[in-house]
Amino acid sequence: MVRGALWLAREIGEGHIFTKEQVRRTFPGISQIDRRIRDLRDYGWVIHTSSDDARLRIDEQRLVKIGVPVWDSKARRAAAPKSISAKERQATLAADDYQCVVCGVAGGESYPDSPSDTAVLSVSRRTVQTPDGETEDQLVTECKRCRAGVAKDEVVDLDRLLSDIAGLDDTDQARLLRWMRRGRRGATPLDRAWTAYMRLPARSRDEVRKKLEG
Numbered sequence: 001m002v003r004g005a006l007w008l009a010r011e012i013g014e015g016h017i018f019t020k021e022q023v024r025r026t027f028p029g030i031s032q033i034d035r036r037i038r039d040l041r042d043y044g045w046v047i048h049t050s051s052d053d054a055r056l057r058i059d060e061q062r063l064v065k066i067g068v069p070v071w072d073s074k075a076r077r078a079a080a081p082k083s084i085s086a087k088e089r090q091a092t093l094a095a096d097d098y099q100c101v102v103c104g105v106a107g108g109e110s111y112p113d114s115p116s117d118t119a120v121l122s123v124s125r126r127t128v129q130t131p132d133g134e135t136e137d138q139l140v141t142e143c144k145r146c147r148a149g150v151a152k153d154e155v156v157d158l159d160r161l162l163s164d165i166a167g168l169d170d171t172d173q174a175r176l177l178r179w180m181r182r183g184r185r186g187a188t189p190l191d192r193a194w195t196a197y198m199r200l201p202a203r204s205r206d207e208v209r210k211k212l213e214g
């Protein structure tokens with residue numbers, strides 16, 4: 001990874017394009033060199049592929065931004081992604097009721113809007129600013145889809161959506177149509193507070209609830 005980083009920084013430079021072939025020629029016989037270079041993303045390096053940037057060909061990548069100088073062992077250690085232990089993972093899943101905190105899907109359940117997709121839960125770190133102004137890392141359960149944002153190859157089933165809408169009662173249909181015409185859902189402050197609360201890691205949810213309970 002260090003050699004790959006030095007090569008990218010010195011020979012390619014920010015904003016420039018490199019190819020897989022170039023990487024292989026520069027590092028002959030080093031297995032998984034592509035993966036080592038991908039690992040740099042954990043250190044703040046921004047490297048775009050053709051799926052991030054349509055101007056790139058399939059074999060091209062662009063070094064958008066040089067991140068942590070991983071060749072400096074002190075800087076590398078300070079920035080190393082902290083791993084999540086099996087015990088922490090279990091505790092977080094249990095605290096979140098084995099559900100994605102963003103969309104509420106449970107592990108192994110299928111998505112309501114895409115019944116052929118089965119949810120896979122993972123635990124990740126979220127930086128939370130606590131009421132006293134400190135920031136800390138807390139663990140949170142998310143499904144793969146919410147973690148990645150909406151999948152690029154997701155197929156939306158309009159028929160299903162239309163039949164779901166047809167199943168709503170008249171009041172809800174009228175409300176939905178108003179939202180559609182307005183181009184946004186009129187979220188009330190209550191809705192916004194609920195959504196923000198549900199997105200918190202378990203420990204922060206507890207803290208906020210306890211504050212309200214007095």
Ligand SMILES: [Zn+2]
Pocket residue numbers: 100101102103104105142143144145146147
């Ligand atoms: Zn989700």
